[in-house]
Amino acid sequence: MARHPDRSETTARTPTVYDVADRAGVSIATVSRVLRTPDAVREATRERVLSVVRDLGYVPSGNARALAGRRTGVIGLCFPGHDGLEGDRDPLRVEGGVRVVDDRRNGAPAGGSNLYFDEVLRGAEVEAWRRGFALMVAAGRGPSREVIVNDIAGRVDGLAVVARTVSNELLTHVARRIPVVVLADATQADGFDHVSVDNSAGMQALVTHVVGELGVRDVVYVAGPPDSPDDAERQLGLMSALAAHGLADVPRVAGEFRRDTAHAAVAELLRSRTPRALVCANDQSALGALDAVRERGLRVPDDVYVTGFDGLDVARFTEPPLTTVGQPMAELGRAAVQAVVDRLEAPGKPLTATRLGVELLLRESCPPV
Amino acid sequence: MARHPDRSETTARTPTVYDVADRAGVSIATVSRVLRTPDAVREATRERVLSVVRDLGYVPSGNARALAGRRTGVIGLCFPGHDGLEGDRDPLRVEGGVRVVDDRRNGAPAGGSNLYFDEVLRGAEVEAWRRGFALMVAAGRGPSREVIVNDIAGRVDGLAVVARTVSNELLTHVARRIPVVVLADATQADGFDHVSVDNSAGMQALVTHVVGELGVRDVVYVAGPPDSPDDAERQLGLMSALAAHGLADVPRVAGEFRRDTAHAAVAELLRSRTPRALVCANDQSALGALDAVRERGLRVPDDVYVTGFDGLDVARFTEPPLTTVGQPMAELGRAAVQAVVDRLEAPGKPLTATRLGVELLLRESCPPV
DNA sequence: GTGAAAGCGCTAACAG
DNA sequence: CTGTTAGCGCTTTCAC
Numbered sequence: 023m024a025r026h027p028d029r030s031e032t033t034a035r036t037p038t039v040y041d042v043a044d045r046a047g048v049s050i051a052t053v054s055r056v057l058r059t060p061d062a063v064r065e066a067t068r069e070r071v072l073s074v075v076r077d078l079g080y081v082p083s084g085n086a087r088a089l090a091g092r093r094t095g096v097i098g099l100c101f102p103g104h105d106g107l108e109g110d111r112d113p114l115r116v117e118g119g120v121r122v123v124d125d126r127r128n129g130a131p132a133g134g135s136n137l138y139f140d141e142v143l144r145g146a147e148v149e150a151w152r153r154g155f156a157l158m159v160a161a162g163r164g165p166s167r168e169v170i171v172n173d174i175a176g177r178v179d180g181l182a183v184v185a186r187t188v189s190n191e192l193l194t195h196v197a198r199r200i201p202v203v204v205l206a207d208a209t210q211a212d213g214f215d216h217v218s219v220d221n222s223a224g225m226q227a228l229v230t231h232v233v234g235e236l237g238v239r240d241v242v243y244v245a246g247p248p249d250s251p252d253d254a255e256r257q258l259g260l261m262s263a264l265a266a267h268g269l270a271d272v273p274r275v276a277g278e279f280r281r282d283t284a285h286a287a288v289a290e291l292l293r294s295r296t297p298r299a300l301v302c303a304n305d306q307s308a309l310g311a312l313d314a315v316r317e318r319g320l321r322v323p324d325d326v327y328v329t330g331f332d333g334l335d336v337a338r339f340t341e342p343p344l345t346t347v348g349q350p351m352a353e354l355g356r357a358a359v360q361a362v363v364d365r366l367e368a369p370g371k372p373l374t375a376t377r378l379g380v381e382l383l384l385r386e387s388c389p390p391v
Numbered sequence: 392m393a394r395h396p397d398r399s400e401t402t403a404r405t406p407t408v409y410d411v412a413d414r415a416g417v418s419i420a421t422v423s424r425v426l427r428t429p430d431a432v433r434e435a436t437r438e439r440v441l442s443v444v445r446d447l448g449y450v451p452s453g454n455a456r457a458l459a460g461r462r463t464g465v466i467g468l469c470f471p472g473h474d475g476l477e478g479d480r481d482p483l484r485v486e487g488g489v490r491v492v493d494d495r496r497n498g499a500p501a502g503g504s505n506l507y508f509d510e511v512l513r514g515a516e517v518e519a520w521r522r523g524f525a526l527m528v529a530a531g532r533g534p535s536r537e538v539i540v541n542d543i544a545g546r547v548d549g550l551a552v553v554a555r556t557v558s559n560e561l562l563t564h565v566a567r568r569i570p571v572v573v574l575a576d577a578t579q580a581d582g583f584d585h586v587s588v589d590n591s592a593g594m595q596a597l598v599t600h601v602v603g604e605l606g607v608r609d610v611v612y613v614a615g616p617p618d619s620p621d622d623a624e625r626q627l628g629l630m631s632a633l634a635a636h637g638l639a640d641v642p643r644v645a646g647e648f649r650r651d652t653a654h655a656a657v658a659e660l661l662r663s664r665t666p667r668a669l670v671c672a673n674d675q676s677a678l679g680a681l682d683a684v685r686e687r688g689l690r691v692p693d694d695v696y697v698t699g700f701d702g703l704d705v706a707r708f709t710e711p712p713l714t715t716v717g718q719p720m721a722e723l724g725r726a727a728v729q730a731v732v733d734r735l736e737a738p739g740k741p742l743t744a745t746r747l748g749v750e751l752l753l754r755e756s757c758p759p760v
Numbered sequence: 761g762t763g764a765a766a767g768c769g770c771t772a773a774c775a776g
Numbered sequence: 777c778t779g780t781t782a783g784c785g786c787t788t789t790c791a792c
């Protein structure tokens with residue numbers, strides 16, 4: 023009471039434990055107990071307190087709780103902005119009304135709108151919920167990203183970060199405060215727990231299908247960005263499958279994981295020659311490859327096989343449907359949260375590196391034999 | 392210092408302002424200033440403090456900040472669990488490896504995997520970020536939902552809640568502490584800010600197309616759940632368009648917004664007769680209607696027109712592509728966050744009811760004239 | 761510019 | 777079963 027000389031109920035502030043305690047004629051400790059360990063309080067008292075809680079519209083401050091309890095009950099998830107989300111700078115359109123659009127099929131499906139992270143996020147949310155944690159998201163864009171991550175790090179019990187979202191330096195820094203797990207990057211020995219997908223095995227299976235079963239010798243790889251750990255692993259799988267079939271290497275063009283870039287690169291390539299198969303680093307670039315092949319008047323799969331990687335939904339609806347490697351995206355998110363929680367529960371245990379399996383989805387663009 | 396007699400740097404705890412202050416030979420106030428208002432501190436001092444921050448791996452506690460600063464910098468978003476996410480109870484599969492699947496088109500596209508909320512979430516995230524807030528998500532499933540919402544309410548500055556996620560009672564309760572905006576429910580006069588899409592106008596435009604332009608008189612409405620405010624509004628639009636064309640009403644069957652339910656209901660209907668058009672309350676039920684029509688050996692649009700509502704991605708890839716009303720889902724999320732932030736900045740202003748426009752997407756299942 | 765001190769609202773011993 | 781009392785780590789006047 024000393025700290026709160028005037029808790030007269032007339033003051034219009036958001037009510038605190040003190041207000042509830044006063045009104046119910048109990049101590050703040052009892053109010054706290056009613057909320058956290060109801061069985062430790064006599065029924066009558068409990069009822070009284072609860073009714074005051076209702077009357078006052080009391081909602082306990084999560085921050086005060088976290089501070090006093092030394093745990094927030096929140097897990098953070100950071101990933102690198104929603105790619106291609108131009109809406110980022112669109113002014114928000116808020117007029118009502120209806121616009122009529124003739125939307126009959128007039129071209130290839132639009133590029134996948136970043137389903138990838140949507141699904142990771144969903145998986146993470148589900149798992150966090152089950153483990154009794156709330157989830158805080160930061161899909162950083164721009165330089166302020168580092169600031170935000172730092173900020174988030176201060177409000178959660180643990181953090182899951184998608185590879186390449188922020189500098190390793192920052193990661194190391196925040197890891198001194200809370201457990202950090204890195205998603206979609208198999209790199210070891212950086213002191214973090216890791217959760218990733220079997221990129222290498224996936225690509226290996228895919229290329230084995232193309233080279234081994236279909237017997238194609240003339241392959242071109244539409245590569246991802248040089249600094250992508252994902253692509254690095256996929257190339258490892260590629261090389262290994264090639265080697266297994268007596269091929270030393272194949273030519274590459276730079277697709278950069280992007281539809282437009284891949285489109286341009288493949289168009290350029292096709293001006294000089296037509297390989298039998300275009301193995302693309304991801305689905306987006308496969309869409310670009312498909313565009314370029316079509317423009318050239320070539321048929322898929324008859325003239326050229328085309329394959330992707332990721333298993334975006336949109337890959338099922340291309341013309342023809344795209345053979346690709348499906349990643350368990352939602353499970354990635356779940357596994358990440360799981361790894362964070364596990365680490366929280368067993369701080370001392372050795373670092374883990376979770377590997378999730380993938381699916382080789384054989385479709386018309388490069389069909390089964 | 393009185394409160395922290397032993398701040399000797401040898402103790403291995405997560406460092407606090409006190410540790411930084413000690414090491415840098417300044418007061419905690421100065422440390423705080425360096426972080427919040429750098430210009431208020433002499434350059435030399437600032438550098439010194441910053442370097443200690445780095446050395447110690449200091450990350451400020453967001454909770455303590457929020458508590459002292461009386462604002463969290465976080466906005467909450469709650470929606471009703473990820474529908475149909477069975478993965479909810481799946482054990483997480485964590486073995487690596489590759490599974491090969493012949494995934495050539497073998498049926499209709501799978502039902503939309505809840506893109507709806509994924510996009511709302513994404514929109515909210517983007518807007519929160521731009522406004523300098525972090526986002527906390529709760530996609531509640533089960534009864535503990537109410538508990539969690541309450542919990543979240545205690546850790547955020549404002550809350551956006553999708554209609555029918557939690558009881559109005561709880562909403563009213565937490566609204567006494569922080570601003571609450573309700574999504575996708577046009578109901579007024581409940582004391583909350585609202586953000587929704589123009590359901591009524593959308594359906595009206597759609598039905599005007601069917602009845603007015605295509606001249607169909609024999610329509611059946613595949614309705615949503617009786618307690619859905621969304622469907623209620625859509626029916627309003629339906630009635631109004633019918634009236635405008637001299638039709639009193641049309642028969643209804645219960646689709647419940649679900650593919651399976653709608654499938655069953657329409658199959659039942661078709662056993663007795665075949666209406667010229669099936670106007671469905673949402674895309675999911677339109678998928679079900681399509682299934683039933685196909686099974687009956689009828690052709691769309693030649694024998695029956697079918698329409699949906701929502702504009703899910705999957706509706707573009709059905710056979711034939713589905714005429715539907717597209718909702719700006721990401722913008723819904725953005726507008727919600729915007730409403731929360733606006734309310735935070737101007738607590739006194741009158742309640743708002745934001746209405747987002749929709750698009751009538753005319754596709755092959757009920758094409759333009 | 762910088763420091764001292766007073767909380768922010770809650771939990772968790774520790775007494776009784 | 778209930779009350780007292782320390783803090784949790786930070787921001788923020790108010791002096792100097």
